[in-house]
Amino acid sequence: MRRIVVAKVGEIPAGERKIIVPFRGRAGIGIFNVKGRFYALRNICPHKRGPLCTGEVAGRSTTSAPPSLTGGFVGYEREGEIIRCPWHAWQFDIATGQCLVDPDVRVKTYPIIVDGDELIVDVDVNDFVKEG
Amino acid sequence: MAQTIDKLEQIHIGKKGAAPIAAPGWAGRPADRVKLVDCDVHHSFHDPHQLLPYLPKFYQEHLLDQGLHLPGAGYANTPFRRTRPDIKDPALQERDFNFSLEFTQKELLDRWSIDIALLTGSASFYGYAGLPDPDWAAALCTAYNDWTIEHWLEKDPRVVNAILIAPGDPSLAVKEIHRLAHRKDTAAVMMPMQSPELFGKRLYHPIWEACAEHDLPVVSHIGGGSPGSTPTPSGFPSYYMESRMTRPSVASAQAASLIVEGVFEKFPNFKVALIEAQQMWAVPLMWHMDTDWKAIGDQTPWLKRLPSEYFREHIRVGTQPMHEPPQTEQVYQMLEMLHADETLIFCSDFPHFDWNDPVTVLPKLDEHTHRRIFAENALDLLRISDDMIEAVVA
Numbered sequence: 001m002r003r004i005v006v007a008k009v010g011e012i013p014a015g016e017r018k019i020i021v022p023f024r025g026r027a028g029i030g031i032f033n034v035k036g037r038f039y040a041l042r043n044i045c046p047h048k049r050g051p052l053c054t055g056e057v058a059g060r061s062t063t064s065a066p067p068s069l070t071g072g073f074v075g076y077e078r079e080g081e082i083i084r085c086p087w088h089a090w091q092f093d094i095a096t097g098q099c100l101v102d103p104d105v106r107v108k109t110y111p112i113i114v115d116g117d118e119l120i121v122d123v124d125v126n127d128f129v130k131e132g
Numbered sequence: 133m134a135q136t137i138d139k140l141e142q143i144h145i146g147k148k149g150a151a152p153i154a155a156p157g158w159a160g161r162p163a164d165r166v167k168l169v170d171c172d173v174h175h176s177f178h179d180p181h182q183l184l185p186y187l188p189k190f191y192q193e194h195l196l197d198q199g200l201h202l203p204g205a206g207y208a209n210t211p212f213r214r215t216r217p218d219i220k221d222p223a224l225q226e227r228d229f230n231f232s233l234e235f236t237q238k239e240l241l242d243r244w245s246i247d248i249a250l251l252t253g254s255a256s257f258y259g260y261a262g263l264p265d266p267d268w269a270a271a272l273c274t275a276y277n278d279w280t281i282e283h284w285l286e287k288d289p290r291v292v293n294a295i296l297i298a299p300g301d302p303s304l305a306v307k308e309i310h311r312l313a314h315r316k317d318t319a320a321v322m323m324p325m326q327s328p329e330l331f332g333k334r335l336y337h338p339i340w341e342a343c344a345e346h347d348l349p350v351v352s353h354i355g356g357g358s359p360g361s362t363p364t365p366s367g368f369p370s371y372y373m374e375s376r377m378t379r380p381s382v383a384s385a386q387a388a389s390l391i392v393e394g395v396f397e398k399f400p401n402f403k404v405a406l407i408e409a410q411q412m413w414a415v416p417l418m419w420h421m422d423t424d425w426k427a428i429g430d431q432t433p434w435l436k437r438l439p440s441e442y443f444r445e446h447i448r449v450g451t452q453p454m455h456e457p458p459q460t461e462q463v464y465q466m467l468e469m470l471h472a473d474e475t476l477i478f479c480s481d482f483p484h485f486d487w488n489d490p491v492t493v494l495p496k497l498d499e500h501t502h503r504r505i506f507a508e509n510a511l512d513l514l515r516i517s518d519d520m521i522e523a524v525v526a
Contacts, residue, residue: 048492054218086218088486 006112007031007119012038015080019043019053024123027051029110031119032094034081038119039094040110041083046099050087052107057083060091060100166247166521167503168490169510171351172407172450172479173240173291175284176254177276178230186275194268202259203357207372215483230254231483233284233291240482241290244490247507247524250351250514251284251293252322252407255484258355261324266300273298273308285317289523292516294322294351299358302335306342313346319514320349324356325379325406326363331386332393344399349448349513351405352386354379376453380413387417387447394434396446403513407450407479415469418443444471448513450479451505452488460495467497473504477513 012018012033021028027043030053045052059079065072082091082100091100092107099105113120177183180200184192221235231239240246253276263269273296284291295312297305305323312318321343329335331352343350362368363378383406390396390404421439429435435442449470457463470476481487490506497505511521 048489051218056217086216086485087489 003113003120003122005118006040006121009038009114009117009119012119015057017053017057024110029053029121031112032057032083034094037095038112038114040112040121041092041094041097042108042110044107045085045087045090046105046107047085047090047102048087050085052083052085052092055084055086057094166507166511166525168244168246169248169250169478169507169514170240170246170480170482170490171250171405171477171510171514172252172353172452172481173236173246173249174254174482174484175233175236175251175280175291176230176257177279178224183272183275183279186278187271191268191271191275200257200260200272201263202257203262204256204259206368207375216485216487219483233287236482237288240480241288244480246480246490247290248510248514248516248521249291250319250510251280251291252351252353253280253294253296255353255355257296258324258353259357260296261298261300261327261356262358262361263298263300266298266304269298269300270304270308274311277308277312281315281317285315289520292317292319292514292520294320296322297339299323299327299329299336299339299356302339305339309339309342309346309348313342313348316517316520318346318348319516320351320405323350323352325352325354325382325386325409326356326358326361327386328358328361330389330393331404332389332391332395334393337395337398340395340399340402344402346515347401348515349403349405351407351514354382354408379409383409383449384413384417387414387443388421388439390447391421391439391442392432392435394432396442397434397436403446403448405448405450405477405513407477408452408481409449410453410455411449411451411470411476412455412466414443414447414449414475415466444474448475448477448509450477451493452479452481453486454488454493463495467494467501473501474509476505477510478506 006020007018012031014033014036017030017032019028019030021043023029024042029040030043031038031040041053043051043053057080059076060082061074062077063072063074067074081094083094084091090102092098093100097107097109099107110121113122180195184195187195219239221231223232223235224230241249257276260269260272277293277295280293285293295308295318297308299305309321323339340350363375363382369375369378386406396402418440425435425439455463455466457466467476478490478493480489494505
């Protein structure tokens, strides 16, 4: 078990992020505060190796049907929970690393432990996680 | 007891967006030759008023009075305002993506070891090709070209120019080619692909003749349009994604027009690259045209060879946007059918959101095909002198 302090809790307010480089590789990881919960993602997009964690945090548009007079209202959901890679705009669920545009794609995630005012990554846990 | 990483470099990303981080790199090139040529690097002023010093008084007043008033198709839904949000030019305002040479050097040329970059102007400027006033369009091209000379070409030997010309009055386009052809950094001529008439039509032949005279290729980027013209015979697509799917038909039509009208019989050293319109459309075009030529070539007897032979000798296509088929093996099949070692040139489309970096754009290729796509096809196409090559590999 090897735990590494990556940030103080107060450093990353809700909706913000911190990118730590290098960390487990040259591109580092991104730590996100999504509505008070912390998540960490590898900062390499599985699509074309873009710096995923520098992308825009947003939601996604949603609708039940194509636009029409009586239906197909385009709404917006999951604001603040989704990151779009700055290269080619693929969307990923920050909490799970799941790519939302390709079910076979996932970015590596790192469990974050909150210990007092410290945010900690247990890097050994991840040695057993298969990378996408 | 947890260990800290205080000693490691940390970058904090605030509300204002992302800061640059170390993008995955690209190994250096051998010192003795050009390894990487990028045939589509967008460059732009960040304020149209930067063109004022390069315009005659009459058009200075016009610009101050009316702005650029460029026509556009109205597709608003390019994400991130079209450009990569992971990089920010510190010299520019938030959300201004019209990068300086210095920033382009840092984020593209140096980071990715680009030996030669062909400047293609700003895609949002290509509306000049659809301006009703041909003199205004030509004046804007001249101003843009002169601004590019002063602020880009004279500052870095790695950047060369595809000089902008407007199709509205071909005689003005010819004049601009003759004006700038003597410059070593004039490597190509750029006329937006969505022209008022097809490229093979005789009204444009004086432009191609001037290009051929100076050994300059045309590198035509998607864009432009003309008043009243739609990207399909059935009007405008509603959405941006659809509009992108019309590009191969535009490129296909231009290639067929150039070939069938006999432009390459008339100007045997003339070459045309059609870029940012995908590339695989060229395969069915070549096959279909060869079949038709055998059947109905008697209607166009000035074509002495198979249409695919004209294509492979005279027309080039760019790598952007590159297909990503479900199986990697299919990429190799595509490249073989395309004769990619003759026809395909690397185009990054920097700094747009859908750019292709030189490392991941294609799977690993054999050495010959790699060299052709990433350097030699472009060096054969563009007008780049030996001493310019020496300057960049030195």
